[in-house]
Amino acid sequence: MDVLINLFVGLHIVGIAALLGGFLTQMKTMGQGAARFTPAMLHGALTMLVTGVILVGLNQADDQSVNNIKIGVKLAVLIVILGLVYVKRDEEKADKGLFGLVGLLTLANIFIAVLWT
Template sequence: MDVLINVFVGLHIIGIASLLGGFLTQMKAMGEGTARFNKAMLHGALTMLVTGVALVGLNQADGYTVNTVKIGIKLAVLIVILGLVYVKRDDEKIDKGLFGAVGGLTVANIFIAVLWT
């Protein structure tokens, strides 16, 4: 079971890398006001959602205690990110504040995962 959990952790990290990488590649465009949400960001957020839910289930099935408050907050932040990226994915330009909010929420989600013990 530990191997399966570690595989899903790896996939979860790939998802966050895709979301954050998609944001970081658009930083210059954000400064110019031409940033847009790309497919990597959408697919990264979806990957994080699916693998995160799987990780909670696998950890509970393996007898580990899961901090449900932490998971709930991370899920809420991810749903906001996913909603923004999904709704605005076809727009030619995204407002700087909205685009920056997605990047900030993504970084916040990373810090919640790493620092909240």
């Protein structure tokens, strides 16, 4: 079971990397007002959602403790990110504020995962 859990943790990190990488590569264009939500950002957020749900299920099946409040907060933040990226994905240019909010929420989700014990 540990190998399976570690596999999905790795896939979860790949999703985070796609979402955050899509944001970081466009920070310069964000300043110019030309940033846009890329398909990689959408797929990264979806990967995070699917692998996160699977990880919670696998950890509960393995009788490991799961902090449901932490998972709920992370899920709520991810749903906001996913909603913004999904709705604005076809627009030529993303609003600076919304694009920055997605980056900020992504970083917040990372820090919640790492620092909330």
